[in-house]
Amino acid sequence: MNDQTAIGPMMARIGADARAAATVLATAPAKVKTHALNAAADAVWDRRAEIIAANKDDLAYGADKGLSPAMMDRLMLDEARIKGIVAGLRSVAGQDDPIGVVTESWDRPNGLHIQRVRTPIGVIGVIYESRPNVTADAGALCLKSGNAVILRGGSESFQSSRAIHACLTAGLQSAGLPSAAIQLVPTRDRAAVTAMLQATDHIDVIVPRGGKGLVGLVQREARVPVFAHLEGICHIYIDADADLEKARRVLVNAKTRRTGICGAAETVLVDAAFHHKHGDILIRDLIAAGVEVRADGILAIAGTTPAAADDFGKEFLDMIIAAKVVDGVDGAIAHIRQFGSNHTDAIITENDATAARFFQQLDSAILMRNASTQFADGGEFGMGAEIGIATGKLHARGPVGAVQLTSFKYLVTGDGTVRP
Known part of the structure; x- marks a missing residue:
């Protein structure tokens, strides 16, 4: 017809x-x-x-x-x-x-x-x-x-x-x-x-x-x-006080469990202090899982692709992630404010004060701590199902x-x- x-x-x-x-x-x-x-x-x-x-x-x-x-x-x-x-x-x-x-x-x-x-x-x-x-x-x-x-x-x-x-x-x-x-x-x-x-x-x-x-x-x-939400540009920030094993587990799940859903992580932000302590282990985990890492600065190791300017703020919906080192939680907050879509953003940290600052300073519809962004789903929230994730501020927000x-x-x- x-x-x-x-x-x-x-x-x-x-x-x-x-x-x-x-x-x-x-x-x-x-x-x-x-x-x-x-x-x-x-x-x-x-x-x-x-x-x-x-x-x-x-x-x-x-x-x-x-x-x-x-x-x-x-x-x-x-x-x-x-x-x-x-x-x-x-x-x-x-x-x-x-x-x-x-x-x-x-x-x-x-x-x-x-x-x-x-x-x-x-x-x-x-x-x-x-x-x-x-x-x-x-x-x-x-x-x-x-x-x-x-x-x-x-x-x-x-x-x-x-x-x-x-x-x-x-x-x-x-x-x-x-x-x-x-x-x-x-x-x-x-x-x-x-x-x-x-x-x-x-x-x-x-x-x-x-x-x-x-x-x-x-x-x-x-x-x-x-x-509506326009895009699911979801970030994971790995804080200086992140538990290494939690960070490794959550990051790989957030990116690879299902890459085509709006809750898939599209950018990982690594605190400089975490990187100084643990090196490139997170990037190597992603590469080992088959992810194309578009890395900026010191994260651009062998096996990664140099990040282009427009890789930050992009919804890949694929086995691709952008990666960047930031200066602490305030650096992460500034980056997410500039490039995020107010959908879902997560922090991995054992520091309660840092987590509280992340939650307070960002205005995404969903903010998470020590959990995969793949949980951005009405069914996982106990709603049975969802029609979508709303990122506006009138009437409905989130699942x-x-x-x-x-x-x-x-x-x-x-x-x-x-x-x-």
């Missing part, structure tokens, strides 16, 4: 159906939503062979497009990853329902009783690339938070997303909820993305999940409000889970109370 005259009406229908479904979800009982999610999890597992077969078609499509190894890894599904999808759906199902929760209440001298209560946002639009598991994560979190969702997956993950979406639809039908609560845009045509970004009548917020190109496009062209997909309203009760 590539006729703009056809896509416009199609997206209008999808939007109207989502808005209607949102009114049903807003008052759906928690147990009904839980049933839908568990039924969807059952369907994903029962249909795992179909999902893997569809994913093979996507992998072939991605190979023809020349996707990088890291992007192909993001795209690939096997039985272990499908187990992860099932576990994520069940984890979200098992969480407390956020809708209707009274987050604050107080009484006024005039006799009014005021409550602030969580409510759904309404209709969420999610635009994402490559990772088909986002179909399940986004669908689950939006359903849990009482929102209808319109999913527009990447062209590479089209067949996998369709197979997973069919399982979500089966869950909704099993619970007696409208199928339009979770809709997948049935075309690869980019005109559908443009239509979503302009759909102020039907969509309340857009969540983009993908690379810099996608997120930048959404932020430039959206008329609908956006939750966007079910609670972050809610708004609130005030309930005010009087007793014939009038204002003088």
